[in-house]
Each structure stands twice: as C-alpha cells, then as structure tokens.
Amino acid sequence: MSQRPVVVLAEDDALLREMVAEAIEQEGYRVVACDNGFGALKAFFTEPRVDVLVLDWLLPDIEGQDLIRMLHAQRGLSELPVVLTTGLEKELPVFEGAVCLLRKPFAADELSRILHRLTQTSRPLAQAAGNTSPF
Numbered sequence: 812m813s814q815r816p817v818v819v820l821a822e823d824d825a826l827l828r829e830m831v832a833e834a835i836e837q838e839g840y841r842v843v844a845c846d847n848g849f850g851a852l853k854a855f856f857t858e859p860r861v862d863v864l865v866l867d868w869l870l871p872d873i874e875g876q877d878l879i880r881m882l883h884a885q886r887g888l889s890e891l892p893v894v895l896t897t898g899l900e901k902e903l904p905v906f907e908g909a910v911c912l913l914r915k916p917f918a919a920d921e922l923s924r925i926l927h928r929l930t931q932t933s934r935p936l937a938q939a940a941g942n943t944s945p946f
Contacts, residue, residue: 815840815841816840816862816863817840817841817842817843817858817860817862817863818835818840818841818842818861818862818863818864818865818926819842819843819851819854819861819863819864819865820835820843820844820865821845821846821847821848821864821865821866821867821870821875821878822846822867822896823846823847823867823870824867827915828844829844831865831919834919834922835922838923838926838927840926840930843858843861847870847871847872848866848870848872848873848874848875848878849872849873851864851878852878852881855882855888861891862892862929863892863893863894863926863929863930864891864892864893865894865896866878866879866893866894866895866896866909867896868896868897868899869897869899875895875897875909876908879893879895879909880908892910893908893909893910894909894911894922894926894929895909895911895913896912896914896915897912897913897914897915898914898915910929911925
C-alpha cells in the first residue's frame with residue numbers, strides 16, 4: 812500500500828486554509844495545515860516526509876521568499892517543490908524559488924492538477940495561471 816503524498820499548507824487566512832486543506836484532502840493527500848511560516852518550518856522537522864509545500868507569499872511572521880530560501884538551503888530539501896500563492900497584483904521575480912505561482916482566487920481543480928503533476932512526476936512545472944474559483 813502506497814503512502815498518501817504529504818502537503819504542507821501555509822496560509823494565514825483561516826477560512827481559506829480550511830477550504831484548501833479540505834479540497835486537497837478530498838484528492839487523497841495528507842495535509843499539514845499551518846497558519847504561519849514558522850509552523851510550516853516546524854512541520855519539516857516533525858513530519859517524516861513532505862512532498863509539496865503550498866505557501867502563501869505574505870504570512871504574518873515570515874515572507875514566502877525567506878521561508879523558501881531557508882528550506883532550500885537544507886540538505887534534502889533543496890529540490891522541494893513549492894507552490895506559491897498570492898493575492899498581490901505585483902510581479903514576483905522568478906517566483907522566488909517556487910515551481911509555480913497561483914494568483915488568488917484560484918480554482919480548486921487548478922491546485923489539484925498542479926499537485927498531481929508534482930507528486931506523480933519529478934519534472935518542473937511551468938507557470939500556472941490563476942482562475943476564477945472558490946478559493
């Protein structure tokens with residue numbers, strides 16, 4: 812029996828975090844939901860395996876780019892796929908180490924498609940465009 816892929820979700824908006832976590836779990840993933848960046852960082856020390864990080868760009872304690880840099884500097888996490896989410900309208904240079912960027916609001920099926928590709932293959936994912944949606 813294969814293990815379910817593990818997704819760490821770092822989102823400070825409680826309602827959005829709950830909705831996204833539920834949608835991801837319905838797709839067969841195990842979700843570790845965190846309300847800030849340091850909670851997400853802690854998950855990497857407490858979880859035996861993490862397959863993908865879904866990360867809000869702006870968190871109350873740390874910016875997404877800084878968390879990505881800290882994680883990617885660790886041996887074993889340098890190739891960790893990060894899906895960056897943001898409600899900001901500004902351009903983010905090269906997604907700051909993320910494999911793709913989802914603009915809020917985004918569609919649940921868009922995130923599902925991205926997670927499936929990241930957990931089923933090891934090839935990098937091209938930029939994903941945001942859609943209208945429940946998120």
